[in-house]
Amino acid sequence: MSKIAVYFPGIGYHCDKPLLYYSRNCACELGYKDYKNVSYTYNAGNIRGNEKKMKDAYEALLSQTEAALTDIDWSAYDDILFISKSIGTIISTSYAKKYELGKARHILYTPLAQTFLFAPTNAIAYIGTADPWSDTDEIIRLSNANHIPISVYEGCNHSLECADTLKNIENLKDIMQRTMDFCKETH
Numbered sequence: 001m002s003k004i005a006v007y008f009p010g011i012g013y014h015c016d017k018p019l020l021y022y023s024r025n026c027a028c029e030l031g032y033k034d035y036k037n038v039s040y041t042y043n044a045g046n047i048r049g050n051e052k053k054m055k056d057a058y059e060a061l062l063s064q065t066e067a068a069l070t071d072i073d074w075s076a077y078d079d080i081l082f083i084s085k086s087i088g089t090i091i092s093t094s095y096a097k098k099y100e101l102g103k104a105r106h107i108l109y110t111p112l113a114q115t116f117l118f119a120p121t122n123a124i125a126y127i128g129t130a131d132p133w134s135d136t137d138e139i140i141r142l143s144n145a146n147h148i149p150i151s152v153y154e155g156c157n158h159s160l161e162c163a164d165t166l167k168n169i170e171n172l173k174d175i176m177q178r179t180m181d182f183c184k185e186t187h
Contacts, residue, residue: 003079005032006069010086010110011042011057018172019109019160023083026180032081036072038088040064054114061091069095080104081183086112086133086158093118107179108148110134110158116142123148124182126175128156151178 005027007015015021015037024035040061074080082104084092089111096104097118106123108115110131125148127139136152143150153171155162160175162168 001031001078002034002076003032003081004034004036004072004077005081005083006035006072006092007037008065008082008084008088008092009038009040010088011061013085013088013159015039017085017159019085019175020083022172022176023107023109023179026176027081027083027183030180030183032079032183034077036069038065038068038091040068040091057087058090058094058114061087062094065091065095074099074101081107083107083109083179084111085109089115090118093120096120105182107182109175110160111139111143113138113142116146119146120148121146124178125150126153126160126178127151128153128158128160128162130155130162131158133158151175 007020007024009015009020042057042060080101080103082092082096089108092106093115106120108123108125110127111125112134125143127134127136127150129136129152140150153160160171
């Protein structure tokens with residue numbers, strides 16, 4: 001079976017930060033030898049709470065993603081895994097919808113509400129209760145409405161971290177175990 005994993009970072013959360021770094025290692029262990037780290041930039045300052053800046057960022061990042069992924073022949077893969085963080089969850093789900101990649105599976109780390117506008121299927125999500133970018137209750141409601149299992153981490157921020165380093169390591173282990181379990185599922 002041919003497999004590919006594609007990583008969609010957040011604006012300030014690149015592919016070598018813990019969630020994406022370790023999920024890439026997990027996926028590689030499970031046979032996702034082909035992978036692509038999407039890299040994009042957007043420098044308009046703080047976009048949180050500013051609808052116009054969010055829309056501009058989305059359009060810029062989606063355009064950069066399309067350019068980065070233009071050479072991939074999606075039909076060559078039996079298993080497509082999209083792993084995304086923050087605004088990357090919006091980019092990955094909208095990209096999958098635009099390019100009709102219904103077989104793509106999604107791991108959504110700290111999804112934003114706009115992610116669910118693209119009705120992702122075959123997905124799993126993670127959120128912290130102290131995430132300043134998201135209304136945790138709304139993300140849980142949207143995940144449930146889309147039949148997406150969601151793991152909630154008490155007191156954790158937008159990086160799924162809290163003030164206790166050892167608790168962060170414990171949470172990261174749990175997140176990666178759930179990530180691996182999802183990667184192992186057949187569809």
